[in-house]
Amino acid sequence: MAPSVKKYISLGKMSMQNSIAYRGNFLISITVSVFWAIAMFYLWKAIFDGRGQLSGFTWEEMKAYLLITFITNSLLSWYNETRISWKILDGSVAMDLLKPLDFQKARLAETLGTSVFEGGVSVMMMCIVLFVFAGIMMPPDALSWVLFFVSLMSSLLIKFCVVYIAGLFCFWTSSPFGVAWMRAAVTNLFSGALVPLSFFPGWLKSVALLLPFQGIVHTPASIYLGRIGGMELVHYLGVQLFWVAVLWFVGKRMWHRAVRQVTIHGG
């Protein structure tokens, strides 16, 4: 294995161990996710109000959809997100500029590290819920499960890129929470986390499908529920990867721009 990759892997390992050690933060984070999931469950139950289906979703499908939203939400916790912004704000980014590491790749390694732990716990919780509560939909076959997990990975990467780019804005402002809140609000709506995209009126749905956020919830959920198959599925997976590449590149360019500005100003 190339020595450079080893560096990132050990960074990831450290990050994972860190999140296990400081699991208090994670527990709070996941408790909040659970509260949100419970509130959404009751809200959607009231919205469906005994109807067989709404906007092409059955109540069984909706329950599974909420579970997937929970998973994708907990794959990259709030704590994880603000960590990148704080690094920039408290100046420790100066140290990182000295290290022989690519800032973006290093942050990805850290994120993946914590996600192993956080994602692992969330998936465990999901399995428990699936066992305890009968009547929640599951993918029809093993292939769908595999494709679902592939899509989930892409979803994590997209979310990382979005969070990373949002975090970079801290070079130009000292209000990390403001930027993070806005990012969360936009992501939540346009990813389908709040309401499935099929509920959107036509024009809004078209807008949502043009944005990267749909790759975070809408795509993995659609695969899980078996709502897309064949070429359409391949297309959606491809779109996810497309956005990962584009956003990664944007993040890279922004980073170089930010560093140039900082060094010019003797930062």
Place this chain on the structure above:
Amino acid sequence: MAWKRAVYIYFRLVTQHVKAILEYQSDFLIAMAAAMVTQVLGFIFLWVVYQRIPHIQGWEFWEVAFIYAMMFFTTGFGQLFFEGAWRISGLVNSGMLDRVLLRPVSPVLQVLGSAAGMNGLGNILVGGTMLIQSLRHVDIHWTAEKIFVGVILFFSAVVIRVSIFLASNCITFWTHAPGNAFPNMISNLSEFSKYPISIYSFIIQVFFSTLIPYAFISFFPAAYLFEKDNWHHIGLLTPLVAVYSAAAAFWIFRKGLAKYESVGN
């Protein structure tokens, strides 16, 4: 009069913070914009849902919008005028609370006035607009009594929100935990009261009506104004809940302060 002076000093404290913040204009705008964007997107979510259904358990779009806006408005009020509560954890853990105690002004006022959150302004602006819009769109039978009670309920709601906010931040007096994890969690629970509590299970309804009375900020005042059967009379209890919340919050703060001082700080 002592309380007049207290209010004057409080006002000066908060305006100093606002002035300081205005100097960092971009941060001020971003915080405000973030709150406004979050709220507006929330309303779009509600609107999208209501395109498909006529009502949620008898609650129409503008009625739910009112509940939603009440949570944001009251939260914004707390963020703008009482942001200092978030600083309690820092003050306690660094021992800086001593300086506060030495000054001849009520410690509660000093602490609460030690910061001003500009996102609060954004929440107040959007929330206020949505409140007015929803009141215009809902078919309410206005009477003099209703207007009078409505105003009282409104102020009560704000008091309750700020009380919960202050009380939850006092936990550091006992846990000495750094950061604001617990009050953040309590704040996140307000998500539940953005929708009519009639949709939840009984236990959840009781919880948000008694232990952490978020329901009296949004749901019960709305039930009173819109004359929702079963719930509407409970709305009249709101001022009582406000008094109880404020008293409890002050009591908790006092207790916490006593503990802080007793550890020889």
